[in-house]
Amino acid sequence: MTHYDHKSIEAKWQKHWAANKTFKATNNSGKPKFYALDMFPYPSGAGLHVGHPLGYIASDIVSRYKRHKGFNVLHPMGYDSFGLPAEQYAIQTGQHPAETTKTNIEGGTDKSGNKIAGYRNQMDRIGFSFDWDREVRTSSPDYYKYTQEIFIMLFDSWYDNDADKAQPISLLESRFRESGNSNINAATDEDLKQFTAAEWNAFTEKEQQEILLDYRLTFLADTEVNWCPALGTVLANDEIVNGVSERGGHPVVRKKMRQWMMRISAFAERLLTGLEGLDWAESIKEIQRNWIGKSVGAMVSFKLNEHKIDVFTTRPDTIYGVTFMTLAPEHELVDQITTAAQKDAVEAYKKATAARSERERMADVKTISGVFTGAYATHPLSGEPVPVWIGDYVLAGYGTGAVMAVPCGDERDHAFANYFAGQEGMPAIKNIFDGVDISEEAYGAKDKTPLCNSDFLNGMSYKQAMYTAIQKLEEIGAGKGKTNYRLRDAVFSRQRYWGEPFPVYYKDGLPQMIDRKHLPIELPEVDEYLPTEDGAPPLGRATTWSWCTKENKVVSNDDDRDCVYPLELNTMPGWAGSSWYMFRYMDANNENEMFSAEAQEYWNNVDLYIGGSEHATGHLLYSRFWVKLLHDLGKVTVEEPFQKMINQGMILGESAFVTRVNNMVSLRDSIKRPELSLTDAVKESTIRRLKLSNQYYISDFGNKEEREALRQIILNDLIKEYPNETEWENTENFLHFYVDVIPANVEFVNRDNELDISAFKNWRNDAKNAVFYSSKDGTFKVSREVEKMSKSKYNVVSPDDICDQYGADTLRLYEMFLGPLEQAKPWNTAGITGVYGFMKKLWKLYHNDAGFSVSEEKASPDSMKTLHKTIKKVQDDIENFSFNTSVSSFMIAVNELTAQKCNSREVLEPLAVLVSPYAPHIAEELWSLLGHKESISEAPFPVFDEKHLVESSKTYPISFNGKMKFTLDLPVDVSKDELEKMVLENEKVQQQLEGKQIRKTIIVPGKIVNFVVG
RNA sequence: GCUCGAGUGGUGGAAUUGGUAGACACGUUGGACUUAAAAUCCAAUGGGUAGUAAUGCCCGUACGGGUUCAAGUCCCGUCUCGAGUACCA
Incomplete structure (x- = not known):
C-alpha cells in the first residue's frame, strides 16, 4: 500500500481496538x-x-x-x-x-x-x-x-443549618422525641408550628409523618407550578425560555398542583461558595451566581392592627425613607386589610393581574399599575403611619411578597410614587440622603453619602447604618438580619411516561418509600402514552401499578387486599x-x-x-x-x-432555502386606455387572482432580470391555461406573484450553494412537476442562513459522510482546526481539503514510490529542531486545550520535514506518537509499519529536549522609534554591550541613523533592538 | 436596562509575560505536468504608492483618546455583535 487509504486503515484499527479492549480502564x-x-x-x-x-x-x-x-x-x-x-x-x-x-x-x-x-x-x-x-x-x-435509591436518600434526609449539612431523618426524629423542634434549625418553609417533646410523642403516626414531610429534602407540596398544557406536564424554571417551553415553544401557565419538590434552596450558600474553587468559565459561574441570586439584608415587620406585614429589604439603612408599602396582589393579607372604601378597586385590580399571563407581565415592565388598599401600617421605628398599596411590580414568589417602598433610594419605588403622586395614600417622597437631589431619579448608590431625617442613623454611611439599623430592629423585635436567595426549590414531578418512576406508594394519602432492596420499580406497560381522561398522568393508564406490602412487588390495580396501595403516577424529570x-x-x-x-x-x-x-x-x-x-x-x-x-461552542448549521412562487398570482385586469399613467391605470383596474397549476422555483430572486424572465414564463403558461382570457398582451406589467421561502435539505446542496434539483424534487412530493428557473450560468442557487443544527431545519450534517469521503482522522483534525473549542462556528467543509492534504503528506513522509520506507540514519539537526519544537508546541497546546493551533503546528512540521527530505526513524517514530491523540488511526498504522507489535496508545510521549532548539544566532528585528525596519542575524551568546556595538557597526543601521541623533537605545536580548532617534 | 464575552485580510483563524501583525489553512490569480480534466507540484496574495527592476515609502488589528522606547495585547471613553438575565426589593 503506497497511497493513503483511510478506509482500510480506519476499519482495521477500529476493529483491533474493539477486539483487544485497548481502552479498558x-x-x-x-x-x-x-x-x-x-x-x-x-x-x-x-x-x-x-x-x-x-x-x-x-x-x-x-x-x-x-x-x-x-x-x-x-x-x-x-x-x-x-x-x-x-x-x-x-x-x-x-x-x-x-x-x-x-x-x-x-x-x-x-x-x-x-x-x-x-x-x-x-x-x-x-x-x-x-x-x-x-x-x-x-x-x-x-x-x-x-x-x-438517591430519591429515597433525599426523602430520608433533612438539612441541618447548624451543622450546615444534610442529616438522616432518623436523627431529626430522635431530637423531636427528646426536645421537640424548638432547638432545630432546619431548612424548611417558614412558619412551622412549634411543638415540645411531649407533644411530639403524643402525635399520631400520621401527624408525625406529616410534620416530617415538611423537613425532608424531597417533599410533597402544593405549589404554583409552570404547567404546559401542550406537553401535558409541569416544567422547571430552567425549562422555560421567554415564557414558553424550552422544548417545542409551547405556552406555559401558572397552576397550583401537588408535586414532589427538591429542597435545593437549602444548599444555596454552598452552591454559591463552591463555585470559587472550580476551574470553569467565568461566564458559567456568573450565570449560576445570578440564578442563586444571594442578597443580604433584613426582614422587617410592620404592624397593621392585629396583622403583621413582613418585608425583606437589602437596604435596612434606608428604613426612615419608607414612604409607603407595596404588597403583591396575591399576598394573603390583602383581603384582610383592605378597607371597605377600597374593596372594589382592589378586587378589580386583583382580577386584572390574575388575567395577565406570565408572559405579558414579563414583556411589559414599563407600565406602572397599582391600587391603594386604604390601610395604614405602623413604621416600626418612627411609629408613623405608612400607607399600604398593592402592585404587580412586587412578585409574590420572592422574599415575602411585600416590600417597604423607599422612593428616594429605589428606582421602581420612585417611579411608582411619582405615578400616583397626589392621590389618596401617596404622601410626598421622604428624602434621607443629605444633599442629594432625588426629584428626577432615585439615588441607588451605596456610598459614603451621609443619611439625614433618620433619627439615630443620621450622619451614618451605608455600611454603618446597615449594621446599626439591623441591631436596633433586633433589639425591639421588629426585624432581623436575613439573607435571601432567588433560587427556588425545584419541582421534581413530571406528568409524563418516559422517565424514572418514583419508588413511592400512598397509604392514607401519605407517601411511603419502597424499601431499597425491592428496587428497581420498573415502568409499567400502558396502552397509550397520553394522560388519562380525568387528567391523571400516563402511568394512570397502567392496570398493574399498585404496591403489595406483603409480597413487596407491583401488583394489579384490581387486587383489593388490604396490603395493596396505589403507586405514584408521576415520573422524575430529565x-x-x-x-x-x-x-x-x-x-x-x-x-x-x-x-x-x-x-x-x-x-x-x-x-x-x-x-x-x-x-x-x-x-x-x-x-x-x-x-x-x-x-x-x-x-x-x-x-x-x-x-x-x-x-465547547455550538457547531451551527447552514440552512438552505429556495424561493418558490406561490401558487396564486394576482392579475390586474386588462387596461386599454393608454392615455392613463401607470398609476392611474392600476387604480382603475380590478384585481383578479389566478391559480397556477404549476409550481415555480427561482434561483436568484433578488435579480430583477431573472424575475422578469420568470414572469414571462409564468405568463406564457397562464395564456395556455386560461385560453379564454383576452388581452393578455396588455397585462404583462400587471402580473404579480408572491414568493415564499422553502427550506431545502442541505444534503442536496453542494459547496457552491447549488441545488441538486432532481434530488429536491424527489424529496418534496409537491415539487415533482415544478418548474425550476435557473440563473443565467445554468445553476440553481439556494440562499443560506446560519442556525442551530436541527432535524426540523433540514440542516443536519452527519459525520458519517465526512468519514466516508475523508476519514475519521481528517474529521477529527478538521473539527479541531476550525477554531478555538469554546467558540461557536458554522459548519462549513470548505477547508477540509487542506486537512486531507496534510494527511496525505504525513503518509508520504513514511513512504516512497515503492512503499514503506524509513531510514535508520541519524536525522539532520534541522529535522531534530522541527521535531522538538513540535513536541513542545503540541504538549503546551493540549495542556491549554488549544487544539486548533496544534493542527497548524503539525502542518508546519510535515511541510518542513518534507522540504528537508527527512525519512529518519529518529524523527518519524516520535512524530507518529505526537500525532496519535489527534489522528489515532494513521498513527497506529504507521506505528505498526515501523515494526511495533503493541498499540501506539500507551507509547510514551516524546520528551522535549531544549538542546535541539539552541541556535548560535537569532534574527533580531531592528526598529527605529518603535518601527521595525529590517532584521539582522546576531549571535546569541554575547553581552548586551557587545550586541549594541555590533548593531551600531552595521551598514544598514548607519544608513538609518545618518543625520540623526540617538536619544536612547533599547536592547532586549533575544527579543528586539530599538533606537529612539530624532 | 443590567451582567459577562467578543470585534484582526476575501474566509476560518495565529500572534506565551507589551517586543518582526496576518502563522497555518481555505479561496483567488499565474505557472508546470496532461490530448483534456481530476490529482499533484511551484509561485504570488492586507491595502495604497513610487520604480523597468532590485527595492523603497505610507497606512493598517471596530472607532476616538491615553500610557510606553515599543500597544492587537495595558488604561479611559464610544460604537457594533453575541450570550445570560429580566420589576429579585
Whole structure:
C-alpha cells in the first residue's frame, strides 16, 4: 500500500481496538488517574451530527495524550436516554419509547422504514478511545434503580443549618422525641408550628409523618407550578425560555398542583461558595451566581392592627425613607386589610393581574399599575403611619411578597410614587440622603453619602447604618438580619411516561418509600402514552401499578387486599439521571450498589468535563446539589463533581432555502386606455387572482432580470391555461406573484450553494412537476442562513459522510482546526481539503514510490529542531486545550520535514506518537509499519529536549522609534554591550541613523533592538 | 436596562509575560505536468504608492483618546455583535 487509504486503515484499527479492549480502564493501577468526561448525549432519532463529536474529539485527544503520558485514563460514554422527544414520538407512532431509544442508540430501521445509523455506530467510526464496558443508559432499570435509591436518600434526609449539612431523618426524629423542634434549625418553609417533646410523642403516626414531610429534602407540596398544557406536564424554571417551553415553544401557565419538590434552596450558600474553587468559565459561574441570586439584608415587620406585614429589604439603612408599602396582589393579607372604601378597586385590580399571563407581565415592565388598599401600617421605628398599596411590580414568589417602598433610594419605588403622586395614600417622597437631589431619579448608590431625617442613623454611611439599623430592629423585635436567595426549590414531578418512576406508594394519602432492596420499580406497560381522561398522568393508564406490602412487588390495580396501595403516577424529570452518572461510570457494572466506595475514592471526581454551556442552570446546578447531598451522607468523598470544565461552542448549521412562487398570482385586469399613467391605470383596474397549476422555483430572486424572465414564463403558461382570457398582451406589467421561502435539505446542496434539483424534487412530493428557473450560468442557487443544527431545519450534517469521503482522522483534525473549542462556528467543509492534504503528506513522509520506507540514519539537526519544537508546541497546546493551533503546528512540521527530505526513524517514530491523540488511526498504522507489535496508545510521549532548539544566532528585528525596519542575524551568546556595538557597526543601521541623533537605545536580548532617534 | 464575552485580510483563524501583525489553512490569480480534466507540484496574495527592476515609502488589528522606547495585547471613553438575565426589593 503506497497511497493513503483511510478506509482500510480506519476499519482495521477500529476493529483491533474493539477486539483487544485497548481502552479498558482498570480501577486499580499504580499509575496516576485521569478522568475525562463528556456530557452524554440524548439519543435522538436525527442521529449524531457534526456538532456532537466536537467536544468528544477534544476530550479524546486529552485522554489519549494522558495515556501517552503514563496516566490510567477513564474516558467513558453513555446515553441520557429518558426524555421528551422519545415520548412525543411514542405518542405519534404508538411505539414504545424503549424501542425507539434502543434503535437510536444501536441502529436499525424505524417504523417509517428510515435507516437509523445509531449513535454507537456513528461514534465508533470516529475512533474514540471510550471504555465501552462502562456504558450507562439512564433509562435502563439497572441504572435507574439507583436514581430511585438517591430519591429515597433525599426523602430520608433533612438539612441541618447548624451543622450546615444534610442529616438522616432518623436523627431529626430522635431530637423531636427528646426536645421537640424548638432547638432545630432546619431548612424548611417558614412558619412551622412549634411543638415540645411531649407533644411530639403524643402525635399520631400520621401527624408525625406529616410534620416530617415538611423537613425532608424531597417533599410533597402544593405549589404554583409552570404547567404546559401542550406537553401535558409541569416544567422547571430552567425549562422555560421567554415564557414558553424550552422544548417545542409551547405556552406555559401558572397552576397550583401537588408535586414532589427538591429542597435545593437549602444548599444555596454552598452552591454559591463552591463555585470559587472550580476551574470553569467565568461566564458559567456568573450565570449560576445570578440564578442563586444571594442578597443580604433584613426582614422587617410592620404592624397593621392585629396583622403583621413582613418585608425583606437589602437596604435596612434606608428604613426612615419608607414612604409607603407595596404588597403583591396575591399576598394573603390583602383581603384582610383592605378597607371597605377600597374593596372594589382592589378586587378589580386583583382580577386584572390574575388575567395577565406570565408572559405579558414579563414583556411589559414599563407600565406602572397599582391600587391603594386604604390601610395604614405602623413604621416600626418612627411609629408613623405608612400607607399600604398593592402592585404587580412586587412578585409574590420572592422574599415575602411585600416590600417597604423607599422612593428616594429605589428606582421602581420612585417611579411608582411619582405615578400616583397626589392621590389618596401617596404622601410626598421622604428624602434621607443629605444633599442629594432625588426629584428626577432615585439615588441607588451605596456610598459614603451621609443619611439625614433618620433619627439615630443620621450622619451614618451605608455600611454603618446597615449594621446599626439591623441591631436596633433586633433589639425591639421588629426585624432581623436575613439573607435571601432567588433560587427556588425545584419541582421534581413530571406528568409524563418516559422517565424514572418514583419508588413511592400512598397509604392514607401519605407517601411511603419502597424499601431499597425491592428496587428497581420498573415502568409499567400502558396502552397509550397520553394522560388519562380525568387528567391523571400516563402511568394512570397502567392496570398493574399498585404496591403489595406483603409480597413487596407491583401488583394489579384490581387486587383489593388490604396490603395493596396505589403507586405514584408521576415520573422524575430529565435531570434526575444525569445528576449522578459521573459516579456510575467509576463502577458501572456493580450489581450490588450504585458504585463502590473504593472505586469512587480511586477516581475521586472528574478531572476534565466537556460539554455545552446551555446546561449552566440545569444539569450543572442540579448535579452539584446531588453531589453535595451524597457527600453529606458519606456516599462520596468529594463535594464538587466537575473540577475543570470546558464548554465547547455550538457547531451551527447552514440552512438552505429556495424561493418558490406561490401558487396564486394576482392579475390586474386588462387596461386599454393608454392615455392613463401607470398609476392611474392600476387604480382603475380590478384585481383578479389566478391559480397556477404549476409550481415555480427561482434561483436568484433578488435579480430583477431573472424575475422578469420568470414572469414571462409564468405568463406564457397562464395564456395556455386560461385560453379564454383576452388581452393578455396588455397585462404583462400587471402580473404579480408572491414568493415564499422553502427550506431545502442541505444534503442536496453542494459547496457552491447549488441545488441538486432532481434530488429536491424527489424529496418534496409537491415539487415533482415544478418548474425550476435557473440563473443565467445554468445553476440553481439556494440562499443560506446560519442556525442551530436541527432535524426540523433540514440542516443536519452527519459525520458519517465526512468519514466516508475523508476519514475519521481528517474529521477529527478538521473539527479541531476550525477554531478555538469554546467558540461557536458554522459548519462549513470548505477547508477540509487542506486537512486531507496534510494527511496525505504525513503518509508520504513514511513512504516512497515503492512503499514503506524509513531510514535508520541519524536525522539532520534541522529535522531534530522541527521535531522538538513540535513536541513542545503540541504538549503546551493540549495542556491549554488549544487544539486548533496544534493542527497548524503539525502542518508546519510535515511541510518542513518534507522540504528537508527527512525519512529518519529518529524523527518519524516520535512524530507518529505526537500525532496519535489527534489522528489515532494513521498513527497506529504507521506505528505498526515501523515494526511495533503493541498499540501506539500507551507509547510514551516524546520528551522535549531544549538542546535541539539552541541556535548560535537569532534574527533580531531592528526598529527605529518603535518601527521595525529590517532584521539582522546576531549571535546569541554575547553581552548586551557587545550586541549594541555590533548593531551600531552595521551598514544598514548607519544608513538609518545618518543625520540623526540617538536619544536612547533599547536592547532586549533575544527579543528586539530599538533606537529612539530624532 | 443590567451582567459577562467578543470585534484582526476575501474566509476560518495565529500572534506565551507589551517586543518582526496576518502563522497555518481555505479561496483567488499565474505557472508546470496532461490530448483534456481530476490529482499533484511551484509561485504570488492586507491595502495604497513610487520604480523597468532590485527595492523603497505610507497606512493598517471596530472607532476616538491615553500610557510606553515599543500597544492587537495595558488604561479611559464610544460604537457594533453575541450570550445570560429580566420589576429579585
